[in-house]
Amino acid sequence: MDDIWEPHAPAADGGLRPLAAEGLDLRAAGEATTRRLADGRIEVTAESPGEARIEWRLPCTDATALWTPDPRGTGWLPAAWSAPRRTSLAKGAPVAALVGTGDHAVCAFAAGRADVLAGAGVVEENGEFRFWVQATGRLTVRIDTSRRHFARCLADLADWWADGRTAAVPDAARRPAYSTWYAMHQDVTPEAVEAQAALGKELGLDTIIVDDGWMTRDRTRGYAHCGDWEPLSLPGTADHVRRVHDLGVRYLLWYALPFIGKESAAWDRLGRHALADAGHLGAIVADPRYPAVRDHLTDRLARAVEEWGMDGLKIDFVDWFAVPDPPAPGPEADCATVDEGVERLLAAIHARITAVQPEAMTEHRQPYTSPGLWPYTTMVRATDCPLSPQENRQRTVDLRLVAGPVAVHSDMLMWHPDEPAEQVACHLINVLFAVPQVSVDLAAQNPGQREALAFWLGVVRTHLDTLQRGELRPDRPDLGYPMVTAAGDGTVVVARYAPLPVRTGDGPWHTLLVANADADPEVRLLGVHGPAGITVRDARGRIVRNDTADLAGDTTVTVPRGGLLTLSRPPA
Known part of the structure; x- marks a missing residue:
């Protein structure tokens, strides 16, 4: 060499x-x-x-x-x-x-x-x-x-x-969810959360994830108040959670796991155990090599499930533990490495919450996607990319490729109040092979937006096994995946993000779905022969074509932007 x-x-x-x-x-x-x-x-x-x-x-x-x-x-x-x-x-x-x-x-x-x-x-x-x-x-x-x-x-x-080292992923982790983050930011109240949970359930959102703001009355988006994790903006928390459960909606609560804020009561006791100073955030990154840090954080997070009846946790900022040059640990530390401390911390939290709720969910986020974390999580979300459908598509597909058994979630979907129904549909199509999270004010949506949302959430729920558990074949990573296919149990789902022909052939499928997120409505099907039922729906789920045709191997079907083509034929 x-x-x-x-x-x-x-x-x-x-x-x-x-x-x-x-x-x-x-x-x-x-x-x-x-x-x-x-x-x-x-x-x-x-x-x-x-x-x-x-x-x-x-x-x-x-x-x-x-x-x-x-x-x-x-x-x-x-x-x-x-x-x-x-x-x-x-x-x-x-x-x-x-x-x-x-x-x-x-x-x-x-x-x-x-x-x-x-x-x-x-x-x-x-x-x-x-x-x-x-x-x-x-x-x-x-x-x-x-x-x-x-x-x-x-x-x-x-x-x-x-190799058998994974947590059990409950079905609930694969069902569409509502997040409060982009819609509310820190302005969370029991009334606002319950209102969105009720509206979301009607549309097909089975879980609500309450993000930052619940533990403080401060609205400046800092982290100086992290560490105590008292529900200052969610009074009567257990009763509030019961009301959400009565709607048939599961509930997850957000925690910025590593941060001990300088305005928290925990600061005096744990502030000296700093792995790094996140001074611009008003907090430190606490050092998980110390039992006192792990015990405090485990007690604080487990409380959401043990005392308030939550269905799981959204654990944020785990990647902040990855400090390039950590300080030498003091005599009270009992872990040789930070990774060992992180694993002990996450394992303790997981054990506590699953002891109370065996199907408790835990959300992690890019970039903390190591397979070493699989035993302690059920879902992983694409990192923040608000109002960027292409980024959301690429990040969720990237995650799917090496997430193993863990459910992959999109970054929260948001859009401008004037967004047309077709683009709302395209937001959902771009994350079709992940679990969609939605974060807009559902009460403010116009009829077209609501119809597009309900229709595509219905597609996700109906074809969940194929979309999330089927064999995934994304095309052209160098071009950001302009087409993605999933196949399983006789169903093939293709999402088209560019004016490309769909090459499925006459494989052993009985149902073929083609979701069109491109402005070009002429969807060309190659290699499909014989009679098939053809149904085309627009972005709002309205039928625009419903008939039978004898396909000759090169057929063009008009599918409006944000719409869905369904081909049906008897099982082979």
Whole structure:
């Protein structure tokens, strides 16, 4: 191997030694072994008392994008000297895929531990693509060069991660939800929450998530009042929760887990246990290596379920625990690493709330998506992208690809009061393969907006298994997924975000849905033959076509923007 390294690579004589691997220039530092899993798939393990490192190169031919799970992380090929990614239990996931023409994976990989440093990029001098991963101690990496669809490769790597170490995900975690954040921000009251819960239930929103503001009367959006978690804006909390439950709606409550605010009563006792200073927020990031911190936060969060009857927690800002250079722990600490403290904290919270409510839900958020967190969460939400449907689409699809069993939620959907019904429908179509969260004032919606919302929430609920559990095949990650398909149990759902033909063929499906989020209404179907029932609905769910046609393999059907085409035929 030549001497072309980015600053984080060891020198040429730094102990990397070659390993046998078909089609790869594979090397490792430390005691290393390889194991062949299947055609084009291997597992490499390296172990060292210091830094173990696994590195490999391959020709960068016919490549279009480097896929990563990071927000805004896909769509280009970085240079080999680009800054590496550091992942931990609290931030990121150790996985990536070099995607080629036709959406096959030129090479995909995942590490078997959360805390790694990983780099990937084009070697300018010779056009190769180089990957490397390093960590202290034992490191295992799976490498996939099978050239299957990149989504299939990533799903297999996620299955390897799971290995039985996941929380049970209740059906409720997969049903549409209402969030108070964009609609109310901190102005939450029992009356406002109950009003939106009632309106949401009528439209198909089965859960309400109350966000920031419930624990303070301050409305300046700081975090100086975090840490005590008293329901100052939700008086009579248990009775209020019962009224929401009487509507048939589940209830989750938001917590900014790491923050101890400088205006909180907890400050005097815990302020000295600072992992980092979030001074501009009026708070510290509390250090979970200390039992006093973990015990306090566990008691505060578990109270929502144990005392007030909540159905779960929205746990925010876990990624703030991922401090690059944490201070040395004091004598009261009982964890060697911050990751160990985070895991103990989340495990304690999970144990407490599920002891009372076995189907309690816990929401996490990008970018804390490590598989090491799967035992402590039931759902993960796309990071904030208000009123940006393309970003919401890309982030939810990215999450779906490596979320394993965890339910993936969209960032909250919001729109201007004058938004046409067609665009409301497109907001929902853009997150069709995730659980939609909605955050607008439902009482202020006009009839068209309400109809679009109710119609598409109905589609999500009716086809939940296919949309959320079916095999996901997104097209063209380099272009932000202009088309996405999910298939399962005889149903195929295609969402079209650009004027592209739909190629489903005559596979073993009896129901084909095509959701059109593009301004071009002419949806071209390729490879579908024979008689089929055709129903077209507009963005508000109104039928604009309902008949039968004999399809000849290249058929164009007019589907209005925000509308839905349904083809039906007898099961094969």
